[in-house]
Amino acid sequence: MFSHTRQDFPSDFLFGAATSSYQIEGHAQGGAGRTHWDDFAQTPGNIADGTDGAVACDHLNRWPEDLDLMRDANFDVYRFSTSWARVMPEGRGPVNEAGLDFYDKLVDGMLERGLKPAATLYHWELPSALNDLGGWRNRDVAGWFADFTQVVMERIGDRVWSAAPINEPWCVGFMSHFLGHHAPGLRDIRATARAMHHVLLAHGRSTEVMRGLGMSNLGAVCNFEYAVPADGSPEAAAATRTYDGYYNRFFISGLMNKSYPADVMEGLGAHMPDNYQDDFDLIGQPLDWVGLNYYTRKRIAAAPGPWPHLEEVPGSLPKTQLGWEIYPEGLHAFLKRVHDGYTRGLPLYVTENGMAWNDKLVNGAVKDDKRIDYLDTHLTQVKRAIDEGIPVKGYFTWSLLDNYEWSEGYVPRFGIVHVDYASQTRTPKASYLALQKALAQ
Numbered sequence: 440m441f442s443h444t445r446q447d448f449p450s451d452f453l454f455g456a457a458t459s460s461y462q463i464e465g466h467a468q469g470g471a472g473r474t475h476w477d478d479f480a481q482t483p484g485n486i487a488d489g490t491d492g493a494v495a496c497d498h499l500n501r502w503p504e505d506l507d508l509m510r511d512a513n514f515d516v517y518r519f520s521t522s523w524a525r526v527m528p529e530g531r532g533p534v535n536e537a538g539l540d541f542y543d544k545l546v547d548g549m550l551e552r553g554l555k556p557a558a559t560l561y562h563w564e565l566p567s568a569l570n571d572l573g574g575w576r577n578r579d580v581a582g583w584f585a586d587f588t589q590v591v592m593e594r595i596g597d598r599v600w601s602a603a604p605i606n607e608p609w610c611v612g613f614m615s616h617f618l619g620h621h622a623p624g625l626r627d628i629r630a631t632a633r634a635m636h637h638v639l640l641a642h643g644r645s646t647e648v649m650r651g652l653g654m655s656n657l658g659a660v661c662n663f664e665y666a667v668p669a670d671g672s673p674e675a676a677a678a679t680r681t682y683d684g685y686y687n688r689f690f691i692s693g694l695m696n697k698s699y700p701a702d703v704m705e706g707l708g709a710h711m712p713d714n715y716q717d718d719f720d721l722i723g724q725p726l727d728w729v730g731l732n733y734y735t736r737k738r739i740a741a742a743p744g745p746w747p748h749l750e751e752v753p754g755s756l757p758k759t760q761l762g763w764e765i766y767p768e769g770l771h772a773f774l775k776r777v778h779d780g781y782t783r784g785l786p787l788y789v790t791e792n793g794m795a796w797n798d799k800l801v802n803g804a805v806k807d808d809k810r811i812d813y814l815d816t817h818l819t820q821v822k823r824a825i826d827e828g829i830p831v832k833g834y835f836t837w838s839l840l841d842n843y844e845w846s847e848g849y850v851p852r853f854g855i856v857h858v859d860y861a862s863q864t865r866t867p868k869a870s871y872l873a874l875q876k877a878l879a880q
């Protein structure tokens with residue numbers, strides 16, 4: 440049972456669930472082109488269970504049933520993403536009409552069910568042909584992304600309720616080019632600095648295109664992790680600041696303050712593209728809202744070696760299936776911090792929040808009480824922020840369905856709906872049923 444109901448929130452507050460294309464659609468079907476995630480997944484050792492997104496949840500064919508689940512949960516809004524390679528298999532040039540038709544039908548399907556379509560244009564699967572050209576390291580990616588934006592939004596832009604160009608720039612830039620945990624799996628500081636800047640440049644170009652098409656309610660979605668020092672030393676405090684800088688401040692500062700934090704530039708400055716400052720007017724153009732994705736906190740210690748001179752150390756809080764510490768207060772802290780320091784009155788949305796657990800289907804039911812508690816305690820923090828006057832306008836849980844959790848494969852289950860991948864049977868979990876009740880009008 441949730442301790443909250445819809446009635447505890449302002450009457451215009453929206454509840455939703457989020458998914459992404461590669462994680463659910465089944466990328467091998469429908470004429471989609473190859474992506475750098477297909478390449479990454481076929482490289483031994485990159486994915487915990489050796490899987491890829493070829494079939495995933497077969498959402499490409501089962502989308503009516505999935506939208507019915509969204510409607511029946513009493514959600515208001517569905518956050519989905521469009522696959523670049525499904526629409527433009529080579530990333531540029533020829534369009535796969537079947538791909539565009541799919542998103543067209545999907546958006547109409549949402550509207551028919553009374554769901555607001557919240558589109559994200561890019562949720563991590565870059566067409567391989569563009570990766571061959573340097574992908575996010577190549578400044579031209581911003582123009583290619585602008586062209587993709589034009590093609591997609593000429594078709595569905597008249598009906599989407601909101602749109603954001605890119606999900607979680609930190610993951611696209613840092614996690615994928617410095618840590619090597621996600622495609623393209625690089626560990627290269629120069630590639631990282633360029634990708635981190637180009638992803639924001641692409642955001643800017645895409646936003647410009649959508650404004651040109653007359654679209655409104657355009658935003659940006661960043662992810663945040665609450666960082667705490669692992670011990671009381673000045674070195675741990677400095678390491679925590681550095682982590683906070685490249686994770687939590689770099690992107691929002693570029694978007695809202697038209698600058699990058701000086702402490703992050705101490706590490707990345709030498710590797711940035713020439714004259715990057717000239718792009719800030721494009722990057723920092725006005726937005727209608729900002730989305731925060733929040734899951735966990737990290738404990739940070741100082742470490743020898745090159746910048747950023749830090750390492751993550753295990754914490755003592757209860758953890759999810761992925762070992763992520765559960766720290767709901769961090770969500771409130773970021774809503775306040777983003778509002779006070781950057782967005783200053785702009786509507787905020789929690790665009791992702793949820794937890795992975797090793798959920799089991801027993802006698803046709805999934806008792807995911809831990810997830811109910813996770814969502815409920817995070818909603819308490821959202822309400823706390825609203826009560827303090829912070830304009831939080833909606834909350835999306837990640838995710839509607841169990842799905843392909845990137846380098847962790849299909850083992851972690853994030854859904855409020857269980858998916859049996861062999862039969863593709865969907866079973867609403869206890870968290871879904873509890874939400875359905877809490878969100879009844």
Ligand code: IFM
Binds near residue numbers: 607853
């Ligand atoms: O599954 C991901 C999603 O693609 C982006 N945000 C975090 C989720 C959980 O790891």
